[in-house]
Amino acid sequence: MPRRPDSSGKRPPTMPVRLRRRLPSRRTAISTTVSAVLVAGTVAGLLTVTGTPSTPSAQAVPTAKTPAPTDDPVMYVKPMPVPPTGAARDKAGASVMQIVAHPDDDLYFMNPDVSQSLRSGDPLTAVYLTAGESDGVNARPRDAKGMEPDKAGYAEARQNGIRAAYAEMVTGDRTSPWDRVAIPTAGGGAAEMDTLRAKPKIKLVWLQIREAGATNQDRPHSLNGLWHGRISTLESQLSAGTPVTADFRYTKDEVVATIAGLLDRFRPTFVRMQDPSPGTNKKGKITDHQDHLYGARFTQAALARYGELPGHPHVAVQNYLGYPTTWLPHTLDPQTAGEKLKTVKTYAWMDGAEDCGTIAGCGDLKVAARPAGRGWTSTIRYARGTSTSWVQRDRDGGLHAFSVLDGRLATWRKPAGGGAWRGPELLPGDGGLDSGVTSVRLADGRIAVYGTRTVLTNYHREVVGTTQTTPGGAFGPWRSLGTPEKNDALGTSDISAPAVAVGADGRTTVFLRDSKRRLTAREQRADGGWGPWQVLGGTEVTGDPVATKDAKGRTYVFASTPKTVLIWSQHVPGGPLTGPALTGLPTTTQALSAAPDPTGKGVRLWFRKPSSGDLRSADFSGVGPVSPIKELRGRVAGFGPVSGGDSLLAVRSRTGYLATASHGRTGAAPAWKLEKFLFAGAPDAGTDGVAAIGLDGRLYWTPAGR
Template identity: 70%
Template sequence: MPLRLRRRVRRPVSPSRRRAAVTVVTAALVGSVFAGAVSMAGTPEEGTAHAAGEPRRARPVPEAETPAKVQARPALPKVRPSEIRTRPGTVPPSSVSVVQIVAHPDDDLFFMNPDISQSLHSGSPLASVYLTAGEADGVNARPRDAAGVAADKAGYAEARQNGIRAAYAEMATGSRTSPWDRIAIPTAGGAWAEMDVLRAKPHVRLVWLQIREAGSVNGDRPHSLNGLWHGRITRIGSQRSTGTPVAAPFTYTKEQVVETVAGLLERFRPTFVRMQDPSPGRDQRTGKLRDHQDHLYGARFAQEALDRYAKSPGHPHVVVQNYLGYPTSGLPHTLDAEAAGAKLKTLKTYAWLDGVADCGTVAGCGDLKVAARPTGRGWTQTIRYARSTSTSWVQPDRDGGLLAFSVLDGRLGIWRKTADATDWRGPELLPGDGIDGGVTSVALPDGRVSVYGTRTVLKDYRREVVSTTQTAPGGGFGPWRPLGSPERNDASGTSDISAPAVTVGADGRALLAVRDSRLRLASREQRADGTWGPWRVLGGTNLIGDPVAATDASGRGYVFASTSKTVLAWTRLLPGAPLTGPARTGLPPTTLSLSATASPSGDGVRLWFRKPASGDLRSADFSGTAPAPPFTELPGTGVAGFGPVSGGDGLLAVRSRTGFLATMSQGRTGTGKTGIGSRPLWTLDRFQLAGAPYAGTDGVAAMGLDGRLHWSPTGR
C-alpha cells in the first residue's frame, strides 16, 4: 500500500468516498508479472516485422464496431451519422502499438490529446513514458492556497501520478477509479522504473522513469536533462514518488538515459511514437526558450533513443510524430467545441476537479496546481503537430503511376504503384538516417521526381534541409543532398526550421522555402546549372507552422505561410524570376495547417485551410496578380477534426474528429455564394491516420498508426 504521509493535502469536498484500487507489486515479483503484462501488448512477432510496412486495404468492419456503437463511448466526440457512411474495412488493433514519450505528467494530456483518447478507444496497445517525476517545488496546491503548505516532492510526484492514472482510466474505461497494478521493472540503463498496468485493459500502460526535473521553464538548472545533455553534469539523480514500487534511489549518465528509453522501445515495439518538439525555438526579444527546457531536452533524448532503436534488427517499422507545447499559446484553436470539451474533462480529472474526495492516498488524487487553470494557456482547445503536415508526399509519375513517400525508422520509405496495378509495392528504405517526419515531393519537367525534407544530425545537433532525386524517370533515387539551413547554429534558435515547401518552374529549377527560428520565410533557389544559390530572407513576421508551395498550369510558383491572424503569399511569376512578397491575402485566421494545389480552373492555385475552433473547411483561389477572392466554405461538414485538407481532383481528404480518414467527392456538392449549397456526404475509412492524407485523381492515400500505407481507390 502507498506510504502514509504526516500531512494531508487540501482537496475538494465531495460525498464520494470511493478508493481507487491500486496494487503495488514488489521487485521480487517483477519477472513473472512483467512478462505477463508484456505478452498482452499485441505487437507483431519477430518474423513479421517487414509486413508492418506493406501497403494494405482496410478489412471489413465487424458489426460490433459500427459508427453508432463507437460514438456511444463516453469520451469520444460524435460525428453526425446523416453526413457520413463507413467504408467497409478496418485495421485490427493488434497491428498498432503506440508509445508516447513526454517530459512531465500532463504534457501528454495538454499537448497530445485527443490523439490519446482516440488510440485508447481503438483498443490498440499504448504505453506512455514519463521521463521526469514532475516534482516541481513539491507543493500540491493552487497558488492561492499554497501559503503554509510544506514542500513534499515525493508526495507531489505521487499526486501527479494519481491524476494521470485517473485520467487514463477514465478515457479507457469510463471510470477514473478503474484499478491499476503498479510494478517495478528493470531498465536497460541499469536502474528500475515503475510500470502501471490498467487491470481492466492491460494493453494500457504507464511507465515512470522518475528522473529529477529541472524545476524551471528557462532558469539555469545544471542538475537537469538540459545540464546532462550538454555535459554540465555527468549523472542525474532520481525523484521517486511516495507510493512507487521502485525501492531505492538511482542515478543515470547521459548514455544510460538513452539506453533506458531505447530499452523501453525494444520492450513495447511501437509502430507509432508520439513525442515532444526537440526544436521549439527561442523568443527573439528575450533569448528564452519558447518551450519548457525539459520538453526540449527530453525530446532530444527520445530522438537519440529512437535513432538507436531504428538500427536494431527485427522490429516493426515506426512512424514518429512531434507535438508543439507551450508555443501553441495564443494561436488559433484547432479543436471544435465538442472535442475541446472532452479534452478539458480529462484535464479536470487529472487536476482533481471531478468531485472524488478520496483515492486511497494522502498525497492527493491529482495535480492541484493544474486545478487553478485546467485549460492551460488555451492548450485544451488545441493540438498542433511540428511538421508532418504536407499533403504532397504522394506524386504521380509521367506513366500514370504513383510514388508515395513517408519516413519509417528515420529513413525515407518509398512505395510504387504502376498505372495498371491495383496494389502498391514497398516500402523500399532509402539509405541515410535521421530524416524528420514531414517530407514533400515535386515532379520535374523531365519526368523525374524529387523529395525534400529535413534531417537531424545528432552528433553536433543541428537540422538541415536535404533532397533526393530520381536518377531517371521511373528509376531509383540518388543519395541525399544536403542543402543547409538558414540558421547560424543550434544555440541561437534550437535549429527551429519548418519542413520545406518547394515549387518547380517550367525550366526545371526548384525554389525551396522554410520558416526560420526568427519566424520569417527564408529560401534558396536552384541555378540553371543545378547548383544552389545562397539562403535569402524573404520577410514576413511571426510566421507559424510549415509554409506550403504550389505551381500553377502556367509555371508560376506560389508560397503561402500562416500567421496567427492571416495568410501571407509570395509569388514567382516567371521561370527564373525571384520570389516576391509577402503580399497580404486578406484571408481570416486559419488553424495554420495549409495545403495548396494547382487550381482546377487552370488559372492560379487553390489554397485549402480550416476555420479555427470548428474544423470546417475553407478554400480560396489565387491567380498571382490580385488578393484572394472571397473564400469558399463548407460549413457544418459533420466530420470536424483538425489538420491539413487535401483537395485533389474531385476528392477531399481530411482527418475526422474520431481520428479516422474522411473522404468526400467534391462532385456531390454545389458551390453557392457563401459556401456549399448541399450537405456533403463523407466516407470514413476506419483506421487512424498519421500525418496528412493525400487525395488524387484515382484514390486517397494515408499512413496509418500501424506504419503502413493505406490506399482507398476512387469508387471503392
C-alpha cells in the same frame, strides 16, 4: 529598403532577380484574385453503422452523444492497407508509445490523439521521463502559503491523477485499478510500470528522473544540464508509494539506453513525442519548457539507437508542439475541447471526491487552479509531419508514396495499369530523417523527395533531398542543402518542413521558415548546383509553408501568421517571385495545403477555421483585389491540414479517422465517408485516390470512385 549588415558587419549578398522581394503596404490590395468558400458536409463524432462496416452504402446512425447529420450521411468505408512485404509482414498491428517529460504533457499537448488510440483497443504505453516533482507543494497557489514541500508526495499525486485520467478514458471509471511493479532499466536503474487491470494493453512507465523545476531558467541539475555535459549524472526523484525501492543516477548515455530499452521492450509501431526544436523568443529564451525540449532530444537519440537494432517493427514518429500553442489560434471544435478539458479536470482531482488511499492526494491540485492551461485544452498541433504532397505520379502513370520509418525514407510503388502497391522499401543510408517529407516531379520525369534531417552530433537540423537517378528508377544518395540557421543555440534549430516548387525553366526552389519566423529560400542554379539561402521576408511566420503551381506554370507560396496568410507569387511563368503580400484572409488554424485549382484558373489554398474545424478554401488566379469570403452550410470537425486533389478531399475528422469526399460542385455538400482507422501525419488526396499512413506503419489506399 536598405539591407542591414549581419552580425559580422558584412552586408548579405543581394537577392537575385528571380527572387525579388516586394514588401506590401497594408493599404494595398493583394495582386491576386481570391474567393473563399466553406466546404459543406458533416462528419459527426463517434458513429455506429447499420450493416457491415465494410459496406460502402452503410449509413451512419448517430449515438446519443452525437447530433444527427444535417446534410448527406456519413459512410464507413473499409480501409485498404497495402500488404506488407519483407521484414514488415510479421507485424500484428499498431502499437503506440508516448514519451513525455512530465505527467500531464500528454493530456495537454497530445490529446485527443491519446483518447482516440485508447478507444481503438491497440496497445499503448505512456512513458514519463521525470517525476514532475516541481516545488513539492500539491495545492492551488491561493492555498499553498505555509505548506511544507513534499516532492515525493507531489510526484505521487501527479501519478494518481494520470492513473485516474487514463482509467476514465479507457473504462469510464477513474477508480479502475492498476497493478504497479518495479522493472529494471537498460540504464542500470529501475522504473515503475503500471498496468490497467481491466485493459492490460494499457501501461504507464515512470522513470522518475529529477526535473528541472523551471521553464527556461538556468538549472544545471536537469536533462538540459545532462545533455550539454554540465553534470555527469542526474539523480532520481522517487514518488511516495512507488514500488521502486532504491535511488539511482543516470549518465547521459544511460538515459538514452533506458529509453531505447523501453522501445525494445514494448516494440511500438508509432511513437508520440514532444518537440525537440521549439524555437526561442526575442530575448533568446526557449519558448517551451526545457524538460520538454531536452526530453525530446534524449528520445531522438534513443530512437536512433533503437533503429539500428535488427528485427524490430518499423516505427513512425509524431512530434507535438507544447507551450508555443499558447499564442496560436485554437484548433479543436467545442465538443472535442470539452472532452479534453474533462480529462484534465479528472487528472487535477477537481471535485475532491475520490479517495485513492494516499495522503499525497489523488490528483494535481496545481492544475486545478487553471485546468485549461493557457488555451492548451482547445488545441493540438503537430510540430512536423503536415505535408500533403508525399504521393507522386510518374510520367508512365505509376504512383509513388513516401513516408519516414525508422528515421529513413520509406517508399511504396504502384505500377501503372492497375497493379498492386508494393512496399515499404527503406532507402539505404544514414537515418535521422524527421517526420514528414514532400515530393515533386521534375521536368524530365524524375521524382525528388525533400525533408529535414536531425544530426545528433553537434546537434542541428538541415534540409536534405534525394532524386531518382532515372525516371522510374532508384533514388540516389541524400544531398544536404544545409540550413539558414547559424547554430542550434540561437533558435533551437527551429526550421519548418520544406516546401518545394519546380519552375517553368525546370529549376527547383526550396522554401523554409527559419527560427526568426521569416520565409527563406534556396534556388537551384542553371548548372544544377544551389545558390545560398536567402531571406524572402515575412514576419511572425509559423508552421510549414506550402508551394504549388497553376496550369500556366506560375509558382505560389503561402505561409501562415497568427492573424492571416501571406503569399509570394509569380505574375508570369519563370518571372520573379514577389512578396510577401497580405491575402486578406482571416485567422486560420495555420495548417495549410495548396494545389492547382480543378478549373485550371489558378491555385486553391485549403485551411481550417479556428475553434471549429470547419474547412475553407481560397482560389487565387490572375491579378485583382480580394474577393469577399463566401461560406456554405455544413462542417467537417477535426484538425490538421486539408488535402484537396483534383476532385477529392481528405481530412482528419474529430474521431481521428480519415474522412474523404469528392468536391468541385459549386454550393454542393460533399458526401463524406469515414475510413475507420487512425493515421499519422496528413493524408494525400490526388487524382487517383487518397493515401494515408496508419499507426501500424502501413500505407492505406482508397482509389478514386469508391
